Amino acid sequence: MTKIKFATVWLAGCSGCHMSFxxxxxxxxxxxxxxxxxxxxxGCDLKEYPEGVDVCLVEGGVANKDNLELIRLVRKRTKTxxxxxxxxxxxxxxxxxxxxxxxxxxxxxxxLELADETPQLPYAPGIVPELLxxxxxxxxxxxxxxxxxxCPPDAHRIQATIEPLLKxxxxxxxxxxxxxxx
Amino acid sequence: MSVRTLTIDGQPVAAxxxxxxxxxxxxxxxxxxxxxxxxxxxxxxxxxxCLVEVEGINKLLPACVTKVSEEMVVHTxxxxxxxxxxMVIELLFSExxxxxxxxxxxxxxxxxxxxxxxxxxxxxxxxxxxDRGIDVSHPQFGIDHNRCILCTRCVRVCDEIEGAHVWDVxxxxxxxxxxxxxxxxxxxVEACTSCGKCVDACPTGAIFRxxxxxxxxxxxxxxxxxxxxxxxxxxxxx
Numbered sequence: 001m002t003k004i005k006f007a008t009v010w011l012a013g014c015s016g017c018h019m020s021f022x023x024x025x026x027x028x029x030x031x032x033x034x035x036x037x038x039x040x041x042x043g044c045d046l047k048e049y050p051e052g053v054d055v056c057l058v059e060g061g062v063a064n065k066d067n068l069e070l071i072r073l074v075r076k077r078t079k080t081x082x083x084x085x086x087x088x089x090x091x092x093x094x095x096x097x098x099x100x101x102x103x104x105x106x107x108x109x110x111x112l113e114l115a116d117e118t119p120q121l122p123y124a125p126g127i128v129p130e131l132l133x134x135x136x137x138x139x140x141x142x143x144x145x146x147x148x149x150x151c152p153p154d155a156h157r158i159q160a161t162i163e164p165l166l167k168x169x170x171x172x173x174x175x176x177x178x179x180x181x182x
Numbered sequence: 183m184s185v186r187t188l189t190i191d192g193q194p195v196a197a198x199x200x201x202x203x204x205x206x207x208x209x210x211x212x213x214x215x216x217x218x219x220x221x222x223x224x225x226x227x228x229x230x231x232c233l234v235e236v237e238g239i240n241k242l243l244p245a246c247v248t249k250v251s252e253e254m255v256v257h258t259x260x261x262x263x264x265x266x267x268x269m270v271i272e273l274l275f276s277e278x279x280x281x282x283x284x285x286x287x288x289x290x291x292x293x294x295x296x297x298x299x300x301x302x303x304x305x306x307x308x309x310x311x312x313d314r315g316i317d318v319s320h321p322q323f324g325i326d327h328n329r330c331i332l333c334t335r336c337v338r339v340c341d342e343i344e345g346a347h348v349w350d351v352x353x354x355x356x357x358x359x360x361x362x363x364x365x366x367x368x369x370x371v372e373a374c375t376s377c378g379k380c381v382d383a384c385p386t387g388a389i390f391r392x393x394x395x396x397x398x399x400x401x402x403x404x405x406x407x408x409x410x411x412x413x414x415x416x417x418x419x420x
Contacts, residue, residue: 086283089304093281098311099328140308147303151283179303181294182282182397 004166005054006035008043008084009074011067012094012135013060017085018042020152021057024159034166051077055165057084057148057158061091062136066129075142080165084158086151086181088138095135103131147173149181188254203245203256204232214258215267215299217292218333219246220383222410223342229333230270231296234258242266264300271297272305277356279311279328280386286399287387293331314359319369322376323391327359330388336360336380343409348374360388382406 010018022028022042037043038050049070056078062068075081086092097106112119122128138144148161157178164171173179184199190207197206202225207214218229227244234245237255245258257263274280274293282288314327337349337360348371352361363371380389382401390399404420411417 083304090275090281091309092283095309095311096279096281098309099279099313101313134311137304137309139304144304149303173303174301176298179301180298182285182288 003036004034005038005050005052006031007037007039007049007053007056007074007078008041009039009049009056009058009060009070010041011058011060011071011088011138012063012091013085013087014093015041015059016152017057017059017087017150020085020150020155021158023155025155027155027159031162031166049073049077053078055080055082055162057082058088058138059084060087061094062132062138062141063094064129064131068132068141071138071142080145081138081142082146082148082161083138083144084148085153086149089147089149090181091135091137092151095137098134102133106131146171147179149179151182186250186252186254188250188252188256190256191258197250199250201250203234203236203243203248203250203254206250207245207256207258212258214245215296216246217296217331217385218335220335220339220406222406223335223338223383226334226338229274229331231267233263233266235260235263267296268300268302271300271302272307274331275302275305276307276309277312278330279314281328284396285329285387286390286394286396287329288397290397290399290401291387292385310356312356317362317368318392319367320374320376321369321392323368323378323381323389325360325362325368325389326387328388329386330360331386332358332360333385334360335383335385336389339379339383339406343406344375344377344379346373346375346377349380379406 018041038053039046056074058081062071083089087094100106100109107121111121150157161171185196186199187194187196188206190210190212193210195206195210197209204214215231217231219225219232225246227247230244232245233242235257236243282294316326318324334351340349341347348362350361351358352365353359362368363373381391382403382405387399408420
């Protein structure tokens with residue numbers, strides 16, 4: 001049996017969705033029978049997002065140039081892209097900075113106005129990725145195939161989303177158990 | 183009082199003359215989703231969730247304010263209505279700043295419940311991220327305009343049940359917001375009796391009791407019902 005090429009990526013989120021993924025406990029062993037983890041902050045050491053990925057869970061909104069570059073690559077190289085959790089689906093808490101209106105006021109607020117000592121703006125091209133003006137939900141940047149809301153989606157919801165995909169079926173994203181935000 | 187007979191979703195329903203489609207449907211056990219509607223205060227048809235199709239009329243009508251008529255044929259759950267209701271909820275989410283995960287009403291929010299009911303797994307409209315304020319000048323309560331959907335339940339409950347008329351709506355369109363007094367900080371409005379009925383009426387986490395944190399908001403909706411029944415039906419016990 002050819003294994004499903006499975007990936008997870010972590011953009012602007014708290015990693016809670018990935019923690020919730022690990023919370024699937026022994027079902028992860030079951031999952032490992034069907035999938036080969038080809039890229040993931042919690043399941044693989046590869047640094048380059050590979051070609052020909054079948055399913056990818058995307059945690060987090062798109063907040064900086066690094067996120068933007070990665071999500072475009074992920075979309076290009078992935079068959080089924082799943083917006084994984086509220087930050088991916090709505091931009092959620094990271095997007096609360098959008099209310100300040102742009103990256104400059106956000107940096108000013110964080111690094112100058114609230115600084116205790118040596119206030120200075122971070123500037124290290126090629127090392128520290130530049131902030132985008134707004135944090136965006138994934139589907140405002142690239143097309144998304146399945147939306148899995150939740151902050152975080154609990155292990156049961158993650159399993160119920162992935163399990164049908166292993167059989168080539170689409171999960172039914174409806175009802176409180178599957179699509180409640182928060 | 184004469185009776186009107188009509189058909190709702192293929193089911194014959196009898197209603198008293200002057201009743202609304204929403205009341206007739208409820209009587210017939212047919213569920214029509216509502217959001218701004220609140221039992222006991224006047225209906226304003228602000229949210230458009232209860233829109234229904236009436237045969238022979240080529241526009242959608244809000245069930246909460248449309249009166250029944252003889253031989254009316256009503257459809258409450260067509261694919262067109264399902265799509266419009268989902269769009270209404272998506273628009274509400276993208277209009278304000280609704281961050282469920284950190285909201286006092288998470289798990290106890292009518293907007294969140296409706297999102298589930300209409301099958302909203304994401305919003306197709308770009309988020310506006312408006313710059314809205316929070317007023318915590320009142321000693322007991324706060325209002326977070328980010329979470330407000332302008333249903334005006336607070337306005338109506340304060341005016342019609344408490345009789346204080348602390349709340350109103352200022353500005354128009356996307357700039358509209360709820361004001362207390364003459365656009366004063368809530369804590370400075372002498373008319374406010376601190377009764378908390380607006381907290382109980384608010385469908386989201388916009389109006390809350392101070393000290394409540396994420397997912398902790400509770401509402402005593404039965405209190406509003408009791409007051410209305412006491413006044414209208416003279417039922418004095420709870």
